[in-house]
Amino acid sequence: DGGITQSPKYLFRKEGQNVTLSCEQNLNHDAMYWYRQDPGQGLRLIYYSQIVNDFQKGDIAEGYSVSREKKESFPLTVTSAQKNPTAFYLCASSIFLGREAFFGQGTRLTVV
Amino acid sequence: AQKVTQAQTEISVVEKEDVTLDCVYETRDTTYYLFWYKQPPSGELVFLIRRNSFDEQNEISGRYSWNFQKSTSSFNFTITASQVVDSAVYFCALSENTDKLIFGTGTRLQVFP
Numbered sequence: 001d002g003g004i005t006q007s008p009k010y011l012f013r014k015e016g017q018n019v020t021l022s023c024e025q026n027l028n029h030d031a032m033y034w035y036r037q038d039p040g041q042g043l044r045l046i047y048y049s050q051i052v053n054d055f056q057k058g059d060i061a062e063g064y065s066v067s068r069e070k071k072e073s074f075p076l077t078v079t080s081a082q083k084n085p086t087a088f089y090l091c092a093s094s095i096f097l098g099r100e101a102f103f104g105q106g107t108r109l110t111v112v
Numbered sequence: 113a114q115k116v117t118q119a120q121t122e123i124s125v126v127e128k129e130d131v132t133l134d135c136v137y138e139t140r141d142t143t144y145y146l147f148w149y150k151q152p153p154s155g156e157l158v159f160l161i162r163r164n165s166f167d168e169q170n171e172i173s174g175r176y177s178w179n180f181q182k183s184t185s186s187f188n189f190t191i192t193a194s195q196v197v198d199s200a201v202y203f204c205a206l207s208e209n210t211d212k213l214i215f216g217t218g219t220r221l222q223v224f225p
Contacts, residue, residue, distance in 0.1 A: 042217035088155060098210040100147055103157040
């Protein structure tokens with residue numbers, strides 16, 4: 001099946017720890033995105049990547065890092081510098097930047 | 113800078129009523145794309161439609177229809193004869209040419225039986 005896979009679905013992290021969220025796509029899309037969604041709020045862009053080995057900061061990149069070493073993969077690391085990491089994280093991909101994005105099922109991160 | 117505004121935070125209707133979700137956008141570009149997405153309780157966003165800035169034709173897909181008006185910078189979404197399964201959060205989004213997608217804050221639609 002073609003699609004976007006995010007793992008894990010639920011993640012708990014202790015304060016002060018880094019954690020990495022996985023995102024894999026087999027749609028052969030060039031562009032990939034990470035969004036954050038807080039309760040009752042819209043989607044805010046964290047990072048996006050137009051092509052392998054290239055990525056750009058979105059509106060709320062502070063405290064996050066990404067890599068794009070392979071076309072299929074765009075992992076997101078939530079670092080200890082992120083002050084309010086508890087949120088729902090959505091990964092998406094599109095054939096190229098600016099076209100419709102297709103989303104994974106999301107990862108719900110809770111800091112305990 | 114690009115911006116999407118969905119002024120309706122939450123709408124409640126009774127089944128079989130028609131409902132319109134508003135979307136107003138801002139952009140300086142002449143080439144752009146507009147999108148609508150549905151987010152059911154499961155959380156995954158489902159793509160519904162894309163419209164480019166050069167095509168102002170309205171579109172109908174079953175009970176769904178979209179009205180794009182450049183004169184008012186609006187891209188509204190109407191659900192005819194709403195059903196309980198339509199209950200979800202709906203997002204409008206914008207991309208300028210080949211740039212990133214920016215989303216509005218969403219409208220939560222509740223359809224009661």
